[in-house]
Amino acid sequence: MDALTEAFRALGDPTRLRILRLISEARLNVTEVVSLVGVAQSSVSHHLTKLKGLDLIREERHGGYTYYSLALDEKAALWPLIRLAKDAPDEYGDKARLTELLRRREDVQTLNEKLLEPGQSWRLWSAALSSLLPPLEVVDFGCGTGMLTVELARWAKHVTAIDRSESALTKAKAEATRQSLTNITFLAADLEHLPLPSGSVDLVVVSQSLHHVTHIEAVLAEGARLLRQSGRMIVLELMPHDEAWVRSRLGHQHLGFEPTAVEAAMRAVGLEAEQQVLPTPRDAGSPFKAFLLTGTRTRKSPAKLRSV
Ligand SMILES: C[S@@+](CC[C@H](N)C(=O)[O-])C[C@H]1O[C@@H](n2cnc3c(N)ncnc32)[C@H](O)[C@@H]1O
Known part of the structure; x- marks a missing residue:
């Protein structure tokens, strides 16, 4: 019960709620979260630490970056909080920006996958x-x-x-x-x-x-x-x-x-x-x-x- 109360209180902060909702949709690094919510990196890091402390998100290293993803699934006791975050009104247009970000990420991945020959690069082609x-x-x-x-x-x-x-x-x-x-x-x-x-x-x-x-x-x-x-x-x-x-x-x-x-x-x-x-x-x-x-x-x- 204490954990639930503390988690509800923590999500009273609108920016934290937005961050949780974004991470519930996709695995993101700090730079990406900053670009999506438009607040300073120090503030985003603070919110991420808080969400991690509540065991709502987890941290993992990948390709030199630290990524954050959801730490629980639909069977978890705290899942109603995630539902709450997902269903909250999208007043800042976060969903559209996340879609753009994921599309850009996919573009880069697709390009890299297509360039299989050693030494080949789009920059070289462009040159x-x-x-x-x-x-x-x-x-x-x-x-x-x-x-x-x-x-x-x-x-x-x-x-x-x-x-x-x-x-x-x-x-x-x-x-x-x-x-x-x-x-x-x-x-x-x-x-x-x-x-x-x-x-x-x-x-x-x-x-x-x-x-x-x-x-x-x-x-x-x-x-x-x-x-x-x-x-x-x-x-x-x-x-x-x-x-x-x-x-x-x-x-x-x-x-x-x-x-x-x-x-x-x-x-x-x-x-x-x-x-x-x-x-x-x-x-x-x-x-x-x-x-x-x-x-x-x-x-x-x-x-x-x-x-x-
Ligand atoms: C979305 S950015 C485009 C950046 C870049 N051309 C690109 O495609 O990624 C639009 C830029 O236009 C500039 N801008 C808008 N109105 C302007 C104006 N009347 N005179 C000079 N710059 C302007 C803004 O400051 C902004 O940096």
Whole structure:
């Protein structure tokens, strides 16, 4: 009885309840739990220690990481607590984020399993294919912490990575330094008004940034303005979705887009939108589906572009 009372009291903390629910769905390490619940690692570690002390979760080492999983099954006396955690309202959208995390994990695993030849790697393949590209001047619109920027910089002549968030840029710069990449210029600026010359760029990459901005037309117009004649723009965006929590938690301004709407906005700024690829989602349960559009600057002076 004491154990039950103590466990109920411990789960009065909403963050701890969320963590227990996540671990009841999947085996997770601390970094993963931190990314899912969005609280400091020290606080997550404290909650994990508490849950472990109550024998609700167990700890195990795997591949250099410590993972946490449920320590009891449906026959256990404390199982009603797990049911309680599982059935609690998902106000923070934890379930959708967990689904995304598990999908990414599975992607990495699948890639690794497919690369059975010694010495073979996706990086090598990417380097081989990118050696066929001409030296490209690339601009990364909304680079965030630079995960995509460093991949672009492996094959681009030069990348200008732009973000309005100084903290994101600091992380992106640290990653570029860690990877000894010297062909990136970082720029703190608003994507709607860029201090860059017109017609100077071969490729503008807009990956997962449009849903953060208020006026997508203004951002696309800036991208089109920067492009040389025949320069290309790549837009990676989310399909319309109903996950309203992304507004307050992630600062999204739009709950995805209809690809045709983005395509029309690209045309309006003088880009010929050529392709629309809708990758089949690997995980049908994920509410986030992405689409890809590419466009080419064909007109010399589209009416809507300001000149710098
Ligand atoms: C979700 S991140 C995308 C990161 C990266 N491009 C990727 O695909 O992984 C979106 C980034 O756009 C930036 N951003 C949003 N609106 C912006 C604006 N008006 N000007 C500059 N950066 C902006 C945010 O600060 C954020 O870092």
